[in-house]
Every structure is written in structure tokens, then in C-alpha cells.
Amino acid sequence: MTAIVEVRDLTKRYDGEKLALKNLSFKIVKGEIIALLGPNGAGKTSLISAICGLTTISQGKVFVSGFDVQADYRNARSLIGLVPQELMLEPFETVMGTVSLSRGLFGKAPNPSYLRGILERLSLWDKRDSPIRELSGGMKRRVLIAKALSHDPKILFLDEPTAGVDVDLRRDMWRLVKDLQRNGVTIVLTTHYIEEAEEIADRIAVIHDGQILLIEDKRLLMKRLGKKQLLIELAEPIETLSNVLEELGVKLHHEGCRLTYTYDMEVEQTGIPEILGALKSEGIRFNDVRTEQSSLEEIFIELIADKTG
Amino acid sequence: MNYYAIRAIYTFEMARTLRTPLQSFASPVISTILYFIVFGSAIGHRMIPVDGVSYGAFIVPGLIMLTVMTQSIANASFGIYFPKFLGTIYEHLSAPISPIEMVTGYVGAAATKSVVVGLIILGVSFLFVPLEIAHPALMMGLLMATAFCFSLLGFILGLWARNFEQLNFVPTLIITPLVFLGGSFYSIDMLPPIWRDVSMLNPAMYLISGFRWAFFGSSDVSIQLSVVVIGFFIAVFLGIIWWIFATGYRLRN
Numbered sequence: 322m323t324a325i326v327e328v329r330d331l332t333k334r335y336d337g338e339k340l341a342l343k344n345l346s347f348k349i350v351k352g353e354i355i356a357l358l359g360p361n362g363a364g365k366t367s368l369i370s371a372i373c374g375l376t377t378i379s380q381g382k383v384f385v386s387g388f389d390v391q392a393d394y395r396n397a398r399s400l401i402g403l404v405p406q407e408l409m410l411e412p413f414e415t416v417m418g419t420v421s422l423s424r425g426l427f428g429k430a431p432n433p434s435y436l437r438g439i440l441e442r443l444s445l446w447d448k449r450d451s452p453i454r455e456l457s458g459g460m461k462r463r464v465l466i467a468k469a470l471s472h473d474p475k476i477l478f479l480d481e482p483t484a485g486v487d488v489d490l491r492r493d494m495w496r497l498v499k500d501l502q503r504n505g506v507t508i509v510l511t512t513h514y515i516e517e518a519e520e521i522a523d524r525i526a527v528i529h530d531g532q533i534l535l536i537e538d539k540r541l542l543m544k545r546l547g548k549k550q551l552l553i554e555l556a557e558p559i560e561t562l563s564n565v566l567e568e569l570g571v572k573l574h575h576e577g578c579r580l581t582y583t584y585d586m587e588v589e590q591t592g593i594p595e596i597l598g599a600l601k602s603e604g605i606r607f608n609d610v611r612t613e614q615s616s617l618e619e620i621f622i623e624l625i626a627d628k629t630g
Numbered sequence: 631m632n633y634y635a636i637r638a639i640y641t642f643e644m645a646r647t648l649r650t651p652l653q654s655f656a657s658p659v660i661s662t663i664l665y666f667i668v669f670g671s672a673i674g675h676r677m678i679p680v681d682g683v684s685y686g687a688f689i690v691p692g693l694i695m696l697t698v699m700t701q702s703i704a705n706a707s708f709g710i711y712f713p714k715f716l717g718t719i720y721e722h723l724s725a726p727i728s729p730i731e732m733v734t735g736y737v738g739a740a741a742t743k744s745v746v747v748g749l750i751i752l753g754v755s756f757l758f759v760p761l762e763i764a765h766p767a768l769m770m771g772l773l774m775a776t777a778f779c780f781s782l783l784g785f786i787l788g789l790w791a792r793n794f795e796q797l798n799f800v801p802t803l804i805i806t807p808l809v810f811l812g813g814s815f816y817s818i819d820m821l822p823p824i825w826r827d828v829s830m831l832n833p834a835m836y837l838i839s840g841f842r843w844a845f846f847g848s849s850d851v852s853i854q855l856s857v858v859v860i861g862f863f864i865a866v867f868l869g870i871i872w873w874i875f876a877t878g879y880r881l882r883n
Contacts, residue, residue: 373724377878395632395726403724409717413649418642425638426725468721 324348325400325476325507326372331381333367333531341367343531344381349476354498354508355536356518358621359528365511366406368528369478373403385476399427402474406481406511408461412454416445419453420467427472439467443497459490466497476507483517495521515618519543527624534624543620550613551593553580556606565599580607635727639735640742643709647743655747658697662751665693666758669815680817681848686759690752691842692814698748698773699780699809699834703801706740706784711791723882729875733868737785741777748773761845768853769844775860776837780805782867789874789881808834813842818850833859 326349333342342364349355357365370376372383374394383390388397411419420436440446443463448456453464462482469477479498483491491514498508498521512518518525519539526536535542558577569592572581580600584591600607647654670686677685713719722732755761763769783805791797812834818826829835840856843849849856874881 375720375723375882377882395728398724398726401724403720405717405720407717409720411713411716411718413646414642418645422638422642423721425634425641426721426727428632428634428726430634 323351325351325386326509327384328368328372329382329384331368331371331383332379333364333371333376334379341531342371345531345533346381347526347533347536349507349509350524351507352502352505353523354502354510354521355524355526356522356539357509357511357526357528358515358518359511360625363528364531365528366480367531369403369480369509369511373401373478374398375403395428399472400475402469402472402477404465404469404477404479404482406484408458408465410453410461410464413452415450415452416440416456416464416467417449419464420471423468424471429472435473436467436471439470443467459486462486462490462494466494470501474506476509477501479508479510481511481513483512483514491517515621519618527621529625543614548583548585548614548619551580551582551584551596552609552611552613553582553596553600553607554578554609555580556608559605563599563603565603566596569596569599571596632727632731635725636731636735636738639722639732640739643736643739644742646709647705647739654743655750658701658747659750659754662693662697663754663758665689666755670758680820681846683846683848684759687761688817688842688846689815690755690759690761691845692838693755694748694751694773695776695834695838695841696809696814697751698744698777699837700801700806701747702740702744702777702780703784703787703805705743706737706781707788707791707797707801708784709736709740710785710788711797714788714791715794719881729872732875733782733785733871737778737781740781740784741774744777744781745774748777763845764847765844769841772837772841772844772856772860775864776841779837779860779864779867782864782871786867786870786874789871789879792880805834808832809838811835813838813850833863836860 328345328347331342331345332340334340345368357368359365367376371378372385372390374390374397378391383397385397386400388394388400390397414422417436417440420440421431424431424436437446440449443466445460445463445467448460453461456464466479466482483494486494495517498510502508510518510522522539524537525539525542527534555578559573560577562571562573562580566580570582570584573579574581580596582592582596584593666686666689669689673685675686679685680688710719713722787797787800811829812832813829818829818835821829836851836856836859839849839851840853840860843853843856873879
């Protein structure tokens with residue numbers, strides 16, 4: 322797998338004081354969607370800013386497609402598109418005007434038909450001559466994406482792209498991101514919506530306090546750190562668990578109406594047949610049996626909680 | 631060289647100007663007409679000619695310089711400060727643009743606007759006073775050099791300012807007094823010796839004096855010295871801008 326971004330020993334210190342990034346090293350694989358997760362102030366935006374050139378690098382190196390983002394910034398930056406977290410747009414400019422500016426800034430000749438294609442794809446073509454101040458928040462978010470795509474980038478950084486947008490637009494964005502990936506664009510996404518990472522990311526990186534706690538394939542991560550839980554809804558409530566069930570690790574919940582059992586998906590002997598056998602032998606009847614898998618959100622919360630003690 | 635970026639910034643900035651023609655062009659022209667009415671028509675005929683030039687004509691170069699200097703600073707400082715204020719500067723910082731290209735786009739647009747305003751004022755002045763320009767090519771050269779020089783200063787100011795108060799602080803409290811006291815409306819020979827000496831420390835005086843020389847062939851200081859002073863300030867301002875981009879001061883932090 323080819324790395325399109327390589328971060329080597331990256332450190333960022335603001336004004337000689339706060340250490341926002343602490344010696345980070347990792348690679349982003351060409352064509353993947355990678356989600357950067359972390360609590361507020363973890364360093365997600367600082368990391369994107371350092372890669373994209375918005376902030377100086379205190380120490381270390383970042384390469385985009387082999388180009389050093391400092392020494393060879395022209396080649397490196399021309400491959401990058403950035404959608405910032407805030408709705409930062411000039412209110413009096415028109416949609417087409419601001420998208421054309423973006424294309425020019427990235428050294429591309431005017432190409433109205435290409436820009437038309439982007440605006441149509443983002444349902445902005447009808448608004449091309451509208452001043453940005455007249456657009457809704459969701460539309461402004463689309464304009465930011467159109468600007469980032471105006472120069473046909475090979476890697477797109479989306480800094481919390483769905484913050485504050487409605488469910489429909491969020492789903493539209495997810496579809497767009499998947500489309501871009503199919504067209505060969507690498508996507509780096511920061512988000513607070515872990516559901517979003519779970520839905521669209523190929524890999525997950527968890528950042529906390531300027532350090533990367535882990536970076537791993539999403540499915541492997543969920544399999545490795547995720548827990549599965551067996552839930553048994555009893556036909557009649559019971560007051561206490563038998564010693565056998567307790568020793569098997571079963572817990573009693575919901576005023577004696579539900580049994581729960583957490584097990585490891587990776588092991589061969591899950592213990593479920595033994596539990597069902599014990600229930601039968603003790604004459605405990607049940608109405609429903611189901612399993613639940615821990616979400617990425619639960620894994621994330623556990624990881625951060627472990628780190629913060 | 632990223633010519634498309636320079637063009638994009640330049641046309642974007644010029645488009646902003648054309649969206650607000652009253653603010654961009656009418657406002658400075660009306661202010662200047664008022665100066666002509668007050669200093670040229672109302673007071674001017676009571677003033678003795680300066681170096682053989684009627685007072686009404688004498689103030690024309692000073693009025694043009696006054697407007698060009700203040701407009702250049704205002705245009706360039708606002709041009710770069712507004713994207714900082716809105717946050718849209720992120721796009722310039724993440725684009726494959728060199729500092730030279732960014733300065734060329736922003737300062738070029740700011741200087742263009744100022745030169746256009748200066749030429750409009752010159753055109754208007756022909757309506758009020760009889761005027762002949764001794765060295766038209768040099769006049770144009772100095773007009774453009776001054777617009778460029780003060781646009782560079784405005785660009786620095788816009789990069790430095792953290793808020794609108796700081797943005798207005800330098801033009802209001804430093805530049806305007808320097809330009810007013812730099813001989814816009816008088817020859818420094820009219821001043822008592824001590825104030826004449828103080829005026830020699832005023833950089834604006836050299837620029838106004840040089841511009842006046844291009845009109846009338848006479849001025850407070852030699853044209854060569856005026857050209858050297860303009861060149862010196864352009865070099866200093868370019869050096870400061872280079873340092874800002876090299877360190878990311880108030881830009882990439």
C-alpha cells in the first residue's frame with residue numbers, strides 16, 4: 322500500500338508554550354478514508370493545519386506524495402484540498418466567484434465546465450450567482466467543499482465537515498465522500514460524530530493530548546477492542562442468580578427481568594451454551610435472546626478513559 | 631511562478647472594489663473636491679503664489695499624494711485583514727502560493743485602486759485650477775511607486791493588526807498626521823527654521839516633494855533624494871513582509 326501522506330516525528334508548539342502535537346509519526350494510505358478521532362483540544366485541527374501549511378511546524382517532517390510540505394510546498398499543497406471546520410467564507414462574494422478564486426489560488430487555469438460539474442454535484446449550480454450571505458448553513462458547507470474540490474485535489478482534508486448539519490445533508494456528504502474515494506481521492510476526516518467514522522472510514526486514528534493512541538483498520542479495531550454482549554429477557558423476574566450462573570459471569574439487571582453476559586468474540590469457547598444449559602436446568606424461562614456489539618463510540622470512550630486514568 | 635494565483639487574487643480584490651464604487655472612488659473624489667473648494671477657491675486666492683505657482687495649483691500634487699497614500703494603506707490593509715478577520719485566509723495559506731505572489735496580487739490590486747483614484751483627482755483638479763504637468767512620465771512613475779510603497783505598508787499593517795482598532799490606529803494616528811505635515815498644503819520653506827528641520831525627518835515630505843517636482847519642476851528637496859527615499863521605504867517594507875512570511879508571524883500561528 323502506497324503512503325500518500327507520511328508524518329515523521331511531528332511536533333507543534335504554539336508560541337513557545339503549549340505543545341499541541343507530540344512527536345507524531347504515521348502514514349496515510351493512498352485511496353483510503355481515515356478518520357481522526359479525539360476530544361476537543363486533542364490536536365486534530367493542529368495536525369491538519371501542520372500538514373496543509375496553515376501553521377508552522379516546530380519539529381519533524383511531513384511528506385505529501387513524497388513532497389516535503391515545507392521545502393517543496395508548491396507540489397505538496399497542489400495535491401491537497403481542505404474543508405475547514407468553521408464556515409469561513411466571504412459573505413458578499415458569489416458562489417461561482419469564490420470557487421473560481423480557489424481554483425486560481427491553486428494555480429489552475431479557469432475551467433468553467435469543470436466548476437459547473439462540481440457545483441451541479443453539490444446542488445449549488447442554481448445558486449452560482451447568489452451572494453454567500455444569502456445561503457443556508459448547509460449550502461455554505463457545500464460551498465466550502467466545492468472550493469476544496471475546485472483544483473481536483475488528490476487528498477481531501479475534511480475538518481468536522483458535518484458539524485451542525487442536518488441528517489439529510491450529513492448522509493449526502495457521506496455519499497459524496499464515498500464517491501470521491503471511488504474516484505481515487507484520499508480522505509482525511511476529523512469528526513466528533515463517531516457514528517460518522519463508523520459509517521464511512523476505512524481506518525481510525527485516535528488522537529489524545531497531541532499523541533496518536535492508535536491507528537488501525539476500523540473492522541480490525543472493532544473486532545479487537547469491541548465487546549459482544551448477550552442479553553436474555555426473562556419470562557418472569559428472579560431475585561438472585563444461582564452460583565452456577567454467577568460463576569459463568571452472568572449479571573442480573575432490570576429488576577430481575579434481564580440477564581447480561583459479556584464475552585470475547587475472538588475466543589473459541591464463548592460460554593453461551595453453558596449459560597443456556599444452566600438456565601434450562603434451573604427452569605428459568607425466557608422470552609427473548611439477542612446479542613449487541615459495542616460501538617466505535619464505546620471503544621473510543623474506553624480508550625480515552627484509559628488514557629486519562 | 632503561480633500566475634493564476636496572482637490573477638485570482640488581483641481580480642477578486644478588484645471585483646470587491648467594483649462592488650462598492652461609491653466607497654472606493656466617489657468618496658475620496660468628493661473629499662478632494664471639498665479640499666479644492668475650501669483651500670483652492672475660498673482661501674487660495676488670498677494666498678501668495680509658491681515658487682511662481684498659484685496656491686490652487688500648488689496643492690494639487692499634495693492632495694493627490696494625501697489621497698493616494700491614505701487610500702493605498704486603507705486598501706491594502708483591509709484587503710489582507712478582511713480574510714484574516716473572516717478566517718478565509720486559510721485558503722491562501724494552504725495554497726501553493728509564494729509570498730511574492732500573494733504580495734503581488736494584494737498590493738497590486740490596492741495600488742491599482744489608489745492610482746485610479748489619484749488620476750481621477752488629477753482629472754477633477756483640471757476643472758478647478760489651470761494646471762500643467764512638467765514631467766508627466768515621471769509623475770506617473772512616482773504616483774505608481776508611492777501607491778506601491780504605501781500599499782506595502784498597508785499590507786504589513788493588515789498582517790499585523792489583530793482587530794479593527796489596530797487596523798485604524800496607524801493610518802489615523804501616524805500616517806495622516808505625517809502626510810498632512812509633510813507639505814501637502816504648503817512648502818516647508820514657509821515654516822520657521824526649527825519646524826523646517828523637523829519636517830526633514832518626515833518621510834512623507836520627500837514623497838510629496840518629489841511628486842510636486844514632477845508637476846512644477848521645483849520642490850523642497852531634490853527629485854533624486856525623493857526617488858532614493860521611495861526606493862528605501864519599498865526595500866524596507868519588502869524586507870518586513872519577507873520576515874513575516876518566513877516566520878509566520880501573526881499569520882501561520
